[in-house]
Amino acid sequence: MSENTAPVPEVDVESTPLLKVRGLTTAFKSSGAMTNIIEGIDFNLYPHETLAIVGESGCGKSVTSLSIMRLIQSPGKIVGGSVELEGTDLLQLSEEEMRGVRGNKVSMIFQEPMTSLNPVFTVGSQVMESFQIHQHLSKPEAREKTIEMLRLVGIPAPETVFKEYPHELSGGLRQRVMIAMALACRPRVLIADEPTTALDVTIQAQILRLLRELMDETGTATILITHDLGVVAQIATYVMVMYAGQAVEYGSVRQIIEDPLHPYTLGLLQCLPRLHEKTDRLFTIPGAVPSPDSYPAGCRFCPRCNRACERCRDERPPLMELPDGRRVRCWLYADAEGAVDVSTAAPKGGESA
Ligand SMILES: Nc1ncnc2c1ncn2[C@@H]1O[C@H](COP(=O)(O)OP(=O)(O)OP(=O)(O)O)[C@@H](O)[C@H]1O
Numbered sequence: 001m002s003e004n005t006a007p008v009p010e011v012d013v014e015s016t017p018l019l020k021v022r023g024l025t026t027a028f029k030s031s032g033a034m035t036n037i038i039e040g041i042d043f044n045l046y047p048h049e050t051l052a053i054v055g056e057s058g059c060g061k062s063v064t065s066l067s068i069m070r071l072i073q074s075p076g077k078i079v080g081g082s083v084e085l086e087g088t089d090l091l092q093l094s095e096e097e098m099r100g101v102r103g104n105k106v107s108m109i110f111q112e113p114m115t116s117l118n119p120v121f122t123v124g125s126q127v128m129e130s131f132q133i134h135q136h137l138s139k140p141e142a143r144e145k146t147i148e149m150l151r152l153v154g155i156p157a158p159e160t161v162f163k164e165y166p167h168e169l170s171g172g173l174r175q176r177v178m179i180a181m182a183l184a185c186r187p188r189v190l191i192a193d194e195p196t197t198a199l200d201v202t203i204q205a206q207i208l209r210l211l212r213e214l215m216d217e218t219g220t221a222t223i224l225i226t227h228d229l230g231v232v233a234q235i236a237t238y239v240m241v242m243y244a245g246q247a248v249e250y251g252s253v254r255q256i257i258e259d260p261l262h263p264y265t266l267g268l269l270q271c272l273p274r275l276h277e278k279t280d281r282l283f284t285i286p287g288a289v290p291s292p293d294s295y296p297a298g299c300r301f302c303p304r305c306n307r308a309c310e311r312c313r314d315e316r317p318p319l320m321e322l323p324d325g326r327r328v329r330c331w332l333y334a335d336a337e338g339a340v341d342v343s344t345a346a347p348k349g350g351e352s353a
Pocket residue numbers: 028029037055056057058059060061062063064076111291292
């Protein structure tokens with residue numbers, strides 16, 4: 001108990017966002033000039049929640065997560081916004097302070113697993129170190145926990161893999177080791193960039209269950225980046241749909257899956273293979289994501305949109321918040337009843353906390 005008698009403000013931990021991202025904007029050099037690759041990304045992440053970030057290849061999902069971790073390599077640069085973790089803006093920390101946050105309060109499972117395992121140490125010693133540092137376990141306890149965790153992420157013969165070096169493992173096994181390492185840290189926020197895409201379905205399901213358990217047990221919040229809307233439906237609380245570097249729709253998983261508003265979200269859902277339906281070809285949205293140096297003047301999705309009108313070609317749509325709390329960046333909803341332009345405002349939930 002503290003001896004300090006000063007009144008302590010009551011904080012409802014469950015309704016205070018762990019992570020508040022506001023206006024996050026990151027640029028890369030392209031044909032000599034800096035071009036925004038992601039722009040004005042806003043969201044709140046609460047304990048136990050999973051925010052899924054979805055969108056086609058090149059929409060800026062990885063750049064968003066790398067920006068949160070401050071792992072954007074020069075000449076790329078975060079040029080605006082804030083990333084508040086439990087009240088501290090990570091963008092204001094020194095590089096050394098940031099190193100203390102990574103793999104500790106925030107840990108990340110990367111899309112490219114080889115880059116984040118150290119080639120000169122055995123797999124076991126690397127996972128074990130996580131347990132020792134973050135859960136203050138003795139060496140024998142950490143060893144036991146490591147073997148258990150390797151087994152939990154679906155690694156056959158974990159005692160053998162424990163003694164192996166990263167290059168001796170297949171890509172799928174390395175990915176599972178990375179997941180084991182990230183979970184061993186018991187992070188406040190876990191960022192998982194396509195964590196299970198390369199793995200077979202049974203292992204995928206097992207790993208998603210593990211993530212769920214970790215979240216229930218420790219209150220960890222997860223940002224899950226995935227192409228797989230089936231996974232989103234299983235595990236997400238909220239969904240942010242990204243297109244060409246911007247959030248085009250944001251809402252609860254139910255809103256997004258059952259009642260998508262943005263024509264792009266609708267297109268993504270139509271690309272899903274339907275159970276029990278025999279089709280020779282899957283639907284794909286015609287056209288491709290424009291590159292950042294050739295964004296159209298109006299709506300970035302306009303050239304591929306089957307509901308586009310004149311206004312969409314000429315004017316950029318604002319991000320509108322609807323009375324049910326969802327956000328959408330599309331002219332179709334700009335005049336909807338009760339819609340409010342929040343292009344530059346923060347999401348409602350976070351500010352009321
Ligand atoms: N280091 C970089 N320098 C310049 N441009 C980059 C760099 N990294 C990413 N980009 C560009 O940023 C955009 C977004 O890339 P990002 O990797 O975030 O996409 P993504 O949504 O994660 O795609 P995927 O689903 O394929 O992983 C792309 O147009 C990409 O070419």
